Amino acid sequence: MAMPAAIDTRTASASARSRTSRIAGVHIAHDLSQVETVWRGLEDRQQFSTPYQRFDFLNAWQSRVGTRENLLPFIVVAHDAERRPLLLLPLVLSRKHGIRTARFMGGKHATFNMALWNRDFAAAATALDLYTLLSALHERSGADVLALHQQPKRWRDLPNPLAMLPYQTSVNVCPLLTMPPGAAPAALIGGSFRRRLRSKERKLQMLPGFRYQVAISDAEIKRLLDWFFLVKPLRMAEQKLPNVFAEQGVEDFIRDACMTPVSGGGRIIDIHALECDDEIIAIFAGVADGRRFSMMFNTYTMSASSRYSPGLILTRKIVDHYAAQGYRDLDLGVGSDGYKRFFCKSDEPIFDSFIPLSLRGKVAAAAMSAVNRTKYLVKHNQPLLQTVQKLRGVLR
Structure with a gap:
């Protein structure tokens, strides 16, 4: 042969x-x-x-x-x-x-x-x-x-x-952030950019019940996903992009994966969110394996709160969250979206x-x-x- x-x-x-x-x-x-x-x-x-x-x-x-x-x-x-x-x-x-x-x-x-x-x-x-x-x-x-x-x-x-x-x-490229063990927060995200995000976050902190969380319970996951599947099509239409989440079976797949636990804690897909008592402001979701977090999907509110860059604020919180857990790498998924370069200076x-x-x-x-x-x-x-x-x- x-x-x-x-x-x-x-x-x-x-x-x-x-x-x-x-x-x-x-x-x-x-x-x-x-x-x-x-x-x-x-x-x-x-x-x-x-x-x-x-x-x-x-x-x-x-x-x-x-x-x-x-x-x-x-x-x-x-x-x-x-x-x-x-x-x-x-x-x-x-x-x-x-x-x-x-x-x-x-x-x-x-x-x-x-x-x-x-x-x-x-x-x-x-x-x-x-x-x-x-x-x-x-x-x-x-x-x-x-x-x-x-x-x-x-x-x-x-x-x-x-x-x-x-x-x-x-x-496509995949922007990557490497997080050396014990690195100071300012070494991962520059001090001036971090200060700008804190200034924007102070506006959101005025909202009743403003908080950052990683969804844990089935009820929290379902509530966040219900909101995501309502808002994401609006965001994609605004950008004149096809809605890949509307393709047959995709929503069911995402819901199944987000609900399925993995050994050691967490779910197959982890959901991070910014919200207040009145609304969900932004969510980012991805997979984690103890060393690397990899972004899968995200969106943010259509309300006036969007003017304060909630997606960037949430990304900063995610970086700090995984750095504190000793993770070594974080990527924001394939694609050259401009916001990714605020955090990721190299490519995988x-x-x-x-x-x-x-x-x-x-x-x-x-x-x-x-x-x-x-x-x-x-x-x-x-x-x-x-x-x-x-x-x-x-x-x-």
């Missing part, structure tokens, strides 16, 4: 002469329950994965969104000679124009996509290991192409082994890979890569981006 074109033949052949891959077998499951035990074992904090690949997060997404979009679970599990799981790729399979594409579960709602890895295996993985994995998929998966978007090059203190495959920079390197698994897949991978590069060019060329945005406005 010919080797998948994704890995250089000379590299893999040289590796094969010196050692054998630890991957002894690859299994593909089409039902999440079949691999739940393995999955939960690999999402343990002692292993190597992001919170966006938790079983409960993606099970909620698949049952509420993926199934309605006719996406078939395509969960790849690789194991060693003693049947110990080495990695799990949480994918879904779709068919369009005769091409069967496997991509990460979670769609637009997962900021980062990764396999779940046995930590020791991830630290020592080689090109030969990836060759073995792709060879197995090439032989019997039924997929034509892997379209793997928004993968971090590193997570915590390890490189992502899938970065050994051919890749290109993702279209993320990449996309388009890996052919069949002859048809070679054509599809090349087309996907070309489209991706075009989007990147537009996104990172300001005059061109403005032209495209104007054209979209006219078409709307």
Whole structure:
């Protein structure tokens, strides 16, 4: 059988002469329950994965969104000679124009996509290991192409082994704030900006019952989400943006994830809020794993309180909240929104890979890569981006 074109033949052949891959077998499951035990074992904090690949997060997404979009679970599990799981790729399979594409579960709602890895295996993985994995998929998966978007090059203190495959920079950036242990608040958010936010916050503090909270009870979570799903469409319409939360099943998925607890406390999605006795002023929600908080969605009031930058005030409180808990990183999700740069001065390197698994897949991978590069060019060329945005406005 010919080797998948994704890995250089000379590299893999040289590796094969010196050692054998630890991957002894690859299994593909089409039902999440079949691999739940393995999955939960690999999402343990002692292993190597992001919170966006938790079983409960993606099970909620698949049952509420993926199934309605006719996406078939395509969960790849690789194991060693003693049947110990080495990695799990949480994918879904779709068919369009005769091409069967496997991509990460979670769609637009997962900021980062990764396999779940046995930590020791991830630290020592080689090109030969990836060759073995792709060879197995090439032989019997039924997929034509892997379209793997928004993968971090590193997570915590390890490189992502899938970065050994051919890749290109993702279209969108992900602004990142690094929080060194014991850093003073002013070192995380500049003193002058912090003072401006305090001045604005004093206006809000005049409102009866003004407070910041992290939602804990089911009743609090439901109340905040009810408000979010009323206000967010208004905010997105104001910005002339499509409302992704109105897509079939998305609201149910968000509600399920926000209600589901995780071991050690908290929910799959944590909700932070500013409110007073009369109204909810702003909410920001995201996933946390003990070391990093990653923003998923947010919105703020349509009332006069919006003039005091409640979103920025809430973000500052979130930064201080997680810094006090010893978190090391905080990101505000993909996208180049201006407010993110007030807090995040660097970017998380993320990449996309388009890996052919069949002859048809070679054509599809090349087309996907070309489209991706075009989007990147537009996104990172300001005059061109403005032209495209104007054209979209006219078409709307």
